[in-house]
Amino acid sequence: MNSKKWDKxxxxxxxxxxxxxxxxxxxxxxxxxxxxxxxxxxHFLTSSAKSFQSGGxxxxxxxxxxxxxxxAMLISVPLSIGAGIYxxxxxxxxxxxxxxxxxxxxxxxxxxIVVGLFGFxxxxxxxxxxxxxxxxxxxxxxxxLPLLTRNVEExxxxxxxxQREAGLALGxxxxxxxxxxxxxxxxxxxxxxxxLGAGRVFGEAAALIYTAGQSAPPLDFANxxxxxxxxxxxPLRPAxxxxxxxxxxxxxxxxxxxxxxxAGASAVLIIAVLLFNFGARYISxxxxxxxxxGQ
Amino acid sequence: MVEQTxxxxxxxxxxxxxxxxxxxxxxxMDFNESEITALIGPSGCGKSTFLRTLNxxxxxxxxxxxxxxxxxxxxxxxxxxxxxxxxxxxxxMVFQQPNPFPFSIYENVVYGLxxxxxxxxxxxxxxxxxxxxxxxxxxEVKDKLHESALSLSGGQQxxxxxxxVLAVKPDVILLDEPTSALDPISSGQIENMLLELKDQYxxxxxxxxxxxxxxxxxxxxxxxxxxxxxYADTKTIFLNPQQKETEDYITGRFG
Numbered sequence: 021m022n023s024k025k026w027d028k029x030x031x032x033x034x035x036x037x038x039x040x041x042x043x044x045x046x047x048x049x050x051x052x053x054x055x056x057x058x059x060x061x062x063h064f065l066t067s068s069a070k071s072f073q074s075g076g077x078x079x080x081x082x083x084x085x086x087x088x089x090x091x092a093m094l095i096s097v098p099l100s101i102g103a104g105i106y107x108x109x110x111x112x113x114x115x116x117x118x119x120x121x122x123x124x125x126x127x128x129x130x131x132x133i134v135v136g137l138f139g140f141x142x143x144x145x146x147x148x149x150x151x152x153x154x155x156x157x158x159x160x161x162x163x164x165l166p167l168l169t170r171n172v173e174e175x176x177x178x179x180x181x182x183q184r185e186a187g188l189a190l191g192x193x194x195x196x197x198x199x200x201x202x203x204x205x206x207x208x209x210x211x212x213x214x215x216l217g218a219g220r221v222f223g224e225a226a227a228l229i230y231t232a233g234q235s236a237p238p239l240d241f242a243n244x245x246x247x248x249x250x251x252x253x254x255p256l257r258p259a260x261x262x263x264x265x266x267x268x269x270x271x272x273x274x275x276x277x278x279x280x281x282x283a284g285a286s287a288v289l290i291i292a293v294l295l296f297n298f299g300a301r302y303i304s305x306x307x308x309x310x311x312x313x314g315q
Numbered sequence: 316m317v318e319q320t321x322x323x324x325x326x327x328x329x330x331x332x333x334x335x336x337x338x339x340x341x342x343x344m345d346f347n348e349s350e351i352t353a354l355i356g357p358s359g360c361g362k363s364t365f366l367r368t369l370n371x372x373x374x375x376x377x378x379x380x381x382x383x384x385x386x387x388x389x390x391x392x393x394x395x396x397x398x399x400x401x402x403x404x405x406x407x408m409v410f411q412q413p414n415p416f417p418f419s420i421y422e423n424v425v426y427g428l429x430x431x432x433x434x435x436x437x438x439x440x441x442x443x444x445x446x447x448x449x450x451x452x453x454x455e456v457k458d459k460l461h462e463s464a465l466s467l468s469g470g471q472q473x474x475x476x477x478x479x480v481l482a483v484k485p486d487v488i489l490l491d492e493p494t495s496a497l498d499p500i501s502s503g504q505i506e507n508m509l510l511e512l513k514d515q516y517x518x519x520x521x522x523x524x525x526x527x528x529x530x531x532x533x534x535x536x537x538x539x540x541x542x543x544x545x546y547a548d549t550k551t552i553f554l555n556p557q558q559k560e561t562e563d564y565i566t567g568r569f570g
Binding site: 112180182183185186188189190191192193196200201204205 | 370400403407412417426
């Protein structure tokens with residue numbers, strides 16, 4: 021066979037592989053949405069779960085997921101940006117920084133259940149935080165921080181050295197160059213990584229089972245005092261999230277409509293994760309346009 | 316006509332090492348105010364390295380050691396208490412590859428000023444117009460100042476980069492092969508612009524293009540293997556070089 025034919029064969033094989041990937045993804049999405057969406061209603065999204073009767077919702081779990089996500093990002097975003105800037109812009113190449121990089125890589129490949137058990141021992145037991153949103157947020161930080169840090173570092177690394185030279189040659193200090201030239205240019209990539217990280221955290225269950233807990237006590241949405249035990253904002257209350265809820269229903273749910281609740285919750289979860297992904301593209305494109313002054 | 320020549324930069328016995336490799340082997344030369352000086356020589360001769368010692372850009376490269384002195388306005392810029400940030404405001408630099416920031420043309424030009432704390436809109440507008448006019452690109456971009464600088468051609472980008480340097484009003488402008496990535500027409504525009512600018516600025520230019528050196532520079536320095544071989548009026552260098560190496564290089568026998 022000549023090279024032209026081989027080229028066609030190779031192209032065909034690649035298309036076939038890509039097609040399989042898309043089919044699997046499409047099948048999963050359609051299956052989850054078709055099964056789940058009929059059970060999703062405003063009532064389902066806003067009412068609290070029921071343990072023994074049918075008709076329970078996921079309102080509290082949905083709120084918990086978002087609140088936990090918010091707290092986890094609140095802790096991990098500044099830390100990862102700081103660490104990423106250090107690694108990309110300031111760290112010299114020596115054994116210490118390569119040790120840091122290896123540690124980050126190892127940390128990022130830890131199974132999330134291990135992170136969860138670590139969080140349980142350290143945050144829930146040792147630090148005395150118990151099953152709480154705060155323990156969960158800290159565990160999620162451990163889970164998420166390495167990936168976010170790497171993302172920040174890599175986004176900064178894609179900025180060409182000539183841009184840093186331009187800044188410095190213009191009489192900007194190193195920090196000004198990083199802050200005013202390198203970071204703005206890397207911002208679309210950083211924002212994308214943050215939002216994708218948020219999606220990953222949103223769907224995380226294993227790291228939360230033993231940290232944020234598996235119970236979702238009813239919340240009093242009329243009292244937003246964070247020190248009140250039933251307040252939605254109280255960071256020290258146990259908080260089952262949507263993903264944990266799905267896991268729990270499927271392993272030990274005894275309500276009559278367990279499979280419907282699980283299907284509906286899965287559909288909501290997957291829609292939320294999809295929104296994060298599309299949101300990431302949209303927002304980073306907007307950020308980029310704003311930065312570059314294009315229309 | 317008696318030309319008033321004032322030394323603005325003078326280097327004395329500058330040696331530079333990359334690790335153990337000596338890239339500059341004792342460069343001593345003075346640069347006059349309001350002149351264009353061209354640094355020529357084959358690749359790897361040290362001319363760009365020397366240019367980058369003048370605004371201490373080599374500091375950014377790890378394992379570089381520099382000895383000797385470089386004086387700007389009689390002050391040694393390698394003195395321990397030198398503020399390199401302030402130094403680089405006095406000595407601007409333009410690079411081989413146009414490197415505008417991926418922001419609007421307007422933002423590119425005012426970047427240095429904004430960071431110097433200038434907020435007044437009118438002052439910034441004025442600086443943009445003046446600098447872009449000096450860089451001979453105002454007419455081409457005045458209607459699209461708020462479009463991305465990346466949408467411009469390479470030659471236009473390079474002139475925006477020059478405007479960006481001019482906006483912070485340096486005394487000296489270093490250019491490191493500023494036209495080697497550009498087409499002949501864009502190169503010609505930049506050469507003409509440099510000739511316009513030399514009354515107000517001291518210009519030091521590294522170039523591979525000997526016609527360019529002979530067309531626009533007042534003085535030319537020939538570098539070879541880390542040594543300054545010959546430094547004289549451009550006419551002398553090109554018509555009556557004193558050193559055999561210079562003559563060989565100019566006549567194209569090597570390099």
